[in-house]
Amino acid sequence: MRVIRGDTKVVGVFGWPVEHSLSPAMHNAAFIALGMPYIYIPFPVRPDAIGTAIRSLPSLGIVGINLTIPHKETVMPFLDEITQEAKEIGAVNTVHCVDGQLLGDNTDGRGFYQPLETMGFRAYGKLAVVIGAGGAARSVVYRLIKSGARVILSNRTKARAEQLAQDVYNAGYSHEKIEIVADGDIQRLSRAIKDADLLVQTTRVGMYPNANEMPSIPMESIHREMIVYDLIYNPLKSRLLQAAELHGCSTISGVQMLVTQGAFAFERWTGVWPPTDVMEAAVVESLTK
Numbered sequence: 001m002r003v004i005r006g007d008t009k010v011v012g013v014f015g016w017p018v019e020h021s022l023s024p025a026m027h028n029a030a031f032i033a034l035g036m037p038y039i040y041i042p043f044p045v046r047p048d049a050i051g052t053a054i055r056s057l058p059s060l061g062i063v064g065i066n067l068t069i070p071h072k073e074t075v076m077p078f079l080d081e082i083t084q085e086a087k088e089i090g091a092v093n094t095v096h097c098v099d100g101q102l103l104g105d106n107t108d109g110r111g112f113y114q115p116l117e118t119m120g121f122r123a124y125g126k127l128a129v130v131i132g133a134g135g136a137a138r139s140v141v142y143r144l145i146k147s148g149a150r151v152i153l154s155n156r157t158k159a160r161a162e163q164l165a166q167d168v169y170n171a172g173y174s175h176e177k178i179e180i181v182a183d184g185d186i187q188r189l190s191r192a193i194k195d196a197d198l199l200v201q202t203t204r205v206g207m208y209p210n211a212n213e214m215p216s217i218p219m220e221s222i223h224r225e226m227i228v229y230d231l232i233y234n235p236l237k238s239r240l241l242q243a244a245e246l247h248g249c250s251t252i253s254g255v256q257m258l259v260t261q262g263a264f265a266f267e268r269w270t271g272v273w274p275p276t277d278v279m280e281a282a283v284v285e286s287l288t289k
Contacts, residue, residue, distance in 0.1 A: 002032065004039060010061070011269055012041040014053060014075075015068035019044070022233075022283050023066055026262055029282035030274035038063075038270070045071065051078045058100040064269040065095045066262075072135065079104040088171040089138050094265040105268060108136070109143035111261025112231075115252050121198065121227060124148030129192050131215055132202035133161040136231050140200055145173045152192045154181040186218055193221035199244075201230040206238040214239050224248030233258050234287055255283055 027040035072091040092104035133155035155161035169175035228244035233254035
């Protein structure tokens, strides 16, 4: 047990509910590994209390906060400054308290993309198929488009996919790089996957406790030259990733994104890049208990 003192710096996560969060385990493991006088605490914050809670950070001396459901969008009016990336995505997942001012950022896009870069993938000129158009998909699509990829977006609700494409266009990025595949158009989706360099699954299909579910993806179109990326991190390897590996694909699980987006938040608060291997080990241990 580390000693908590008056000069221990506090960071944490606001959510409702928040007891499921893996962020305390991975951040505290990194602080211990580096010998840094920080502690990361989960705070259950009701939706109607987010304004009061976030504006209290400076007076409480709290250095920074992560935000999870349902606070990523509703927190924005209560911040003093928001980074361009968070404005474009329309959500904040990290707040840093600096000289009494609250700076909002979004590290999800960088957290998604860096594991791809580590594998040697560069999005420029590549074709990516993205399944889903919810909150997680927004950061993915923005990062891919900003990095020069072409995106084919498939979602159960076509209107939601069209809105996401429009939001990207409104942010100043070419809408011609995003194509919408209607739900149920398996032939078109199959052709897209055959041509794709990257397939990203952003929905909750296949997440614990429904780990045996598979998204509606024509698996016969998967090919060994593509990377298959599933944002789900529980289970550690989804059924989609297991199937993709049988097809010879390189795969990335949601654990990598979870850890890397957390590492960017850690660096913003402390100025230090954390040991991501330690953070990943803490996440894996928490998920396998």
